[in-house]
Amino acid sequence: MSVDKAMSIFGNSIFGHKAQDTAVPAPGASSAAGGKGVEKTDAQWREELTPEEYHVLRQAGTERPYTGEYWDTHTAGVYQCRACGTELFTSKEKFDSHCGWPSFWAPLAEGNVRYIHDRTLGMDRVEVRCASCDSHLGHVFEGEGFGTPTDQRFCINSISIRLVPQEDSQVSGAEREN
Numbered sequence: 001m002s003v004d005k006a007m008s009i010f011g012n013s014i015f016g017h018k019a020q021d022t023a024v025p026a027p028g029a030s031s032a033a034g035g036k037g038v039e040k041t042d043a044q045w046r047e048e049l050t051p052e053e054y055h056v057l058r059q060a061g062t063e064r065p066y067t068g069e070y071w072d073t074h075t076a077g078v079y080q081c082r083a084c085g086t087e088l089f090t091s092k093e094k095f096d097s098h099c100g101w102p103s104f105w106a107p108l109a110e111g112n113v114r115y116i117h118d119r120t121l122g123m124d125r126v127e128v129r130c131a132s133c134d135s136h137l138g139h140v141f142e143g144e145g146f147g148t149p150t151d152q153r154f155c156i157n158s159i160s161i162r163l164v165p166q167e168d169s170q171v172s173g174a175e176r177e178n
């Protein structure tokens with residue numbers, strides 16, 4: 001009797017494994033759960049991120065206001081997740097809220113971020129996380145009267161994101177005539 005190995009491989013198609021929509025893990029809970037694409041162990045995150053980045057991104061910490069890199073930045077470009085590189089916000093939706101953190105009235109695309117009800121610290125807030133790697137980004141507030149198209153304020157830690165200025169991202173195609 002010969003076991004048909006090829007058969008069993010195809011029978012076990014990797015495409016059959018759909019990304020699991022796991023229930024929301026608490027910040028700091030087993031980091032292998034949740035997230036659509038990037039799954040790393042807590043040890044890996046600790047190794048790749050600075051202690052400050054780790055504290056905010058993986059432990060849902062908050063940087064002090066007016067201390068982050070981007071709270072007053074007006075440079076045109078795209079803001080990526082500092083943990084996994086997913087594009088999350090753009091300068092087009094950034095606005096001056098004067099709250100001390102970078103503020104956006106919308107994400108680059110719904111689906112790039114996910115929302116979690118956060119009742120810690122005695123407040124009722126909505127946490128914003130990167131949908132790809134489940135890292136903490138900040139919180140979103142609504143109805144504050146900022147006069148933006150959505151009347152929402154995505155209050156994001158600078159240390160959770162990285163700005164890729166527009167000039168940099170456009171160089172690749174245009175300057176290639178040898």
Ligand SMILES: [Zn+2]
Nearest residue numbers: 081084130133
């Ligand atoms: Zn991410």
